[in-house]
Amino acid sequence: MSGDKVMTMKMILIAVLASVTAVPAANAFDLNDLNNVIKQLPANVVNQNTTNTTDKAGSNNAGDTKIDPATVLLGALKQNSVDDEVQIGRQLAGNLLGASPLVKDARLQHYVNEVGRWVALQSERPDLPWQFGVIESNDINAFSAPGGYVFITKGLYRKLNNESELAGVLGHEIAHVVRKHQLKIMQQSQFIGLGAQALGREVNGQQTIQNLIGSGAEIMSRKLDKNAEFEADRMGLVLAARAGYDAYGLPAVLEEIGHVAPGDSSVALLFKTHPAPDVRFSMLSEAVGDRLDNLPPGKELANRFYHIK
Amino acid sequence: MFNRRISVALCMMLFGSAAAAAQNGVLIKSETMHAKPASSSAIVGSLAKGSTVNVIAKQSGWIQISSGKAQGWVRILSVRTSAAYTGSAASDIAGVAQMATGKRQPGQIVATAGVRGLSEEDLKAAHFSEAGIKELAGYKLSAASAQSFARQGKLVKQSVAYFPDPNANNE
Incomplete structure (x- = not known):
């Protein structure tokens, strides 16, 4: 597993669950192998191997306790329960900010929200409560969480040359949210079986989700399926193009990242969680082909790009 | 010679x-x-x-x-x-040195003091920041604000379909 430079930033719910119990080795289990995750969950969160999760899940916990991860996750996956999705994302985003706070530069944060919100408006989910932030880290990376939370590190932001590149990077993250990539990992797992049995139960509010997710943002260091990354690249490029930007901002950033020495620690986590930048560039090249030959030239807007002091 | x-x-x-x-x-x-x-x-x-x-x-x-x-x-x-090498020589050297020793530590900058990384360990140890999430929410913008911003930049919306997966037929 160490050799494959697979994918992404992004938080996977499963991983979140795993982080509750502080699984020792980051890559000790496959994302899709929920059996492992379930085994490592404390009894008061989910009772493994039982079909009657509801009763037993609540039995050991003081106070409110009908914590059923499967139900919450399934709810978040349903079209009509954006609230659960946003609450899950809020918890994860808050955990990430606990590790890396926002850069103290109000103009910068305002600017990325302007660009990000405009790009997100071109997506199928323009009405999510989209929030964007530049976080205080010199690593080169970007993150997203369900419900419309998108982050870019200061280290990656500094690599950018113009607004179209920022639009492309944010577009990639927006695509993960739009496609519910993090949440959908759950669907491929056995969790869905548990969830189906738990369907119909009431899940109430933020407290439940806080208990469910707990602290830690370790999931940010998990990789998604590499096809999810390639899809996010394709969609990110298109979203930036729809927004009127030069469509080639994202591939330009991929090239730039590809020029960073592979041993540089600033890209260690990114390279671990994503396909290699040159592979992503090649996949974009294949996908685009001659499809954009007739697209009017977009704008790079280097002149109004906000430079971090 | x-x-x-x-x-x-x-x-x-x-x-x-x-x-x-x-x-x-x-x-x-x-x-x-x-x-x-x-x-x-x-x-x-x-x-x-x-x-x-x-x-x-x-x-x-x-x-x-x-x-x-x-x-x-x-x-x-x-x-x-190809690279128009923009990375700092110091970090490149540090990276090469780390690769040579096989002791590269993800997310930890070794060449520069006071520079912050974001490692798996950092993420794992993270605790929810209520202040941080509120600060973030303070920057949230309306769709109208974003549209105004786009007009200022003379950004013109385009109709572009998503691309199919080029490998979709290979499976």
Whole structure:
């Protein structure tokens, strides 16, 4: 597993669950192998191997306790329960900010929200409560969480040359949210079986989700399926193009990242969680082909790009 | 001996200046070259995948290249450009050193004091920041604000369909 430079930033719910119990080795289990995750969950969160999760899940916990991860996750996956999705994302985003706070530069944060919100408006989910932030880290990376939370590190932001590149990077993250990539990992797992049995139960509010997710943002260091990354690249490029930007901002950033020495620690986590930048560039090249030959030239807007002091 | 040293030094200087002056690239797919940055313009040649090229210019989706006597425009995603090394020498050296020892530590900057990374350990140990999430929410913008921002930049919405997965038929 160490050799494959697979994918992404992004938080996977499963991983979140795993982080509750502080699984020792980051890559000790496959994302899709929920059996492992379930085994490592404390009894008061989910009772493994039982079909009657509801009763037993609540039995050991003081106070409110009908914590059923499967139900919450399934709810978040349903079209009509954006609230659960946003609450899950809020918890994860808050955990990430606990590790890396926002850069103290109000103009910068305002600017990325302007660009990000405009790009997100071109997506199928323009009405999510989209929030964007530049976080205080010199690593080169970007993150997203369900419900419309998108982050870019200061280290990656500094690599950018113009607004179209920022639009492309944010577009990639927006695509993960739009496609519910993090949440959908759950669907491929056995969790869905548990969830189906738990369907119909009431899940109430933020407290439940806080208990469910707990602290830690370790999931940010998990990789998604590499096809999810390639899809996010394709969609990110298109979203930036729809927004009127030069469509080639994202591939330009991929090239730039590809020029960073592979041993540089600033890209260690990114390279671990994503396909290699040159592979992503090649996949974009294949996908685009001659499809954009007739697209009017977009704008790079280097002149109004906000430079971090 | 003396001459050899000089020639080595000269070589390095030439190398350095050449690398700084021009950007090189490699064709990642076979391409026809066009006279102008448009697929409707005349075809002036073709280059095979893997060809090494010099980059002359870039313009909205197209890149002007030369290879030997051939010169023309191809789609920008057909050329992977080589590093115009922008990374700091210090961090590169640190990275190489880490690779050599096999003790590279993800997310931890070793070359520069006071620089913050974001490692798996950092993420694992993270605790929810209520202040942080509130601060973030304070920057949230309305759709109308974003539209106004787009107008200021003269950004014009385009209709572009998502691309299919190029590997979808291979499965």
